[in-house]
Amino acid sequence: MKRVLIATDKPFAPVALEKISTVIKQAGYQLNLLEKYQAKVDFAEAIKTADAVIVRSDIVDREILDAAQSLKIVVRAGAGYDNVDTGYAKEKGVVVMNTPGQNSNAVAELAIGLAIYGIREFFGGKSGGELRGRTLGLHGYGYVARNVHRIARAFGMNVKVFTRYSKAQATSEGIEVTNSLEELYAVSDVVSIHVPARGEHIGSVSMDVLKHLKTGAILINTARKEVVNEADLCRFMEERPDVKYLSDLEPDCSAEFKEKFTGRYYFTPKKIGAQTEEANTNAGVAAAEQIVAFFEKGDDTFRVNK
Incomplete structure (x- = not known):
């Protein structure tokens, strides 16, 4: 047996x-x-x-x-x-x-939920924005990102993606695939990260990419913290007070966020995407x-x- x-x-x-x-x-x-x-x-x-x-x-x-x-x-x-x-x-x-x-739909719904939470100023009473009509950039196009795309379309968002391995899939679904990660970050109001913590994805969200984020952008991470260069992220957040970062996991540099970036970030108490x-x-x-x-x-x- x-x-x-x-x-x-x-x-x-x-x-x-x-x-x-x-x-x-x-x-x-x-x-x-x-x-x-x-x-x-x-x-x-x-x-x-x-x-x-x-x-x-x-x-x-x-x-x-x-x-x-x-x-x-x-x-x-x-x-x-x-x-x-x-x-x-x-x-x-x-x-x-x-x-x-x-568990892709569960993670996708959290990603959209975090985007809403960020654009509505963390439900703190300030006047926020709406997702409709804004551009969502998908960093990666696996199972979770495909569900985020499905939900975002229902919200009336314009969706773009950067992917090295799923270009045919994205194109077949009518999504514009950008030529580079930098281009994706430059044209997106909300960027949602959906790549695994291995290979070239480790630390791929670096200053070289982050510096292209448009004014007032929201960065969502429901993937893994290893895909973000945290030292670069903290430096970028200090240089760009217009950007928000919301994540389904607390970064190692969370103490710096608490000290310097109040009102511009949110981390779930533990990884809850699934x-x-x-x-x-x-x-x-x-x-x-x-x-x-x-x-x-x-x-x-x-x-x-x-």
């Missing part, structure tokens, strides 16, 4: 857990649950006998992988998988998958189904460490 561990410091919603459990048990597998664990050693102990593990933002590093004695597959219930040491997992013969697109019951359910069930398909059919469609 295959043993599937769900290891989540931030647990799945009860309705999601019930549906995940149904998928696992219908396959004839044993389900083990580790929630709100207090220490890494708890995770290491729980994973010892697991054949598969589903995680969310939980860290699966060398120590955890070495503790696993029977592990064949790790599934990150969500799109980003920088919390998993994919290279070492590959060395150990462990497949790593993610569940792309399953924290909806619907996203919980979609990503969790997809993870369970991928595990079953992997063991029963050898399906590794969503493998990220080939």
Whole structure:
């Protein structure tokens, strides 16, 4: 009997857990649950006998992988998988998958919500603006950005995008693709970042790009903090008092924001982009189904460490 561990410091919603459990048990597998664990050693102990593990933002590093004695597959219930040491997992013969697109609408709705919050002056009583008729620049065009585009069109926004890898997709949907990231930032009233924290995207939001932002622009980050050069961001915010920055994660330089940029920023208390019951359910069930398909059919469609 295959043993599937769900290891989540931030647990799945009860309705999601019930549906995940149904998928696992219908396959004839044993389900083990580790929630709100207090220490890494708890995770290491729980994973010892697991054949598969589903995680969310939980860290699966060398120590955890070495503790696993029977592990064949790790599934990150969500799109980003920088919390998993994919290279070492590959060395150990462990497949790593993610569940792309399953929480994209939740993150997209947060991005638009942050844009509204920023343009309406943080609901503080000042006269703000409206999104209708303004230009939204999408930095990247993956699953989340495509949902942001869908919602932004309903608000009457003009949408442009810069992407290296999804130009055909964007063009087919009638979106203008800019020639450079700098051009995107220069023409957008609101810029929403949607690139992963790897490769050329690390630190890509630098002073060289930020300096092109138009007057009064709003920068939204629901991706990862690693894609922003934080030293450049703080310097830019000091030089450009007209710009606002709203993020689904607190930057390492948050103390400087609190000291210098009051009324021009907002950070969620913790990363909440995917924290909806619907996203919980979609990503969790997809993870369970991928595990079953992997063991029963050898399906590794969503493998990220080939």
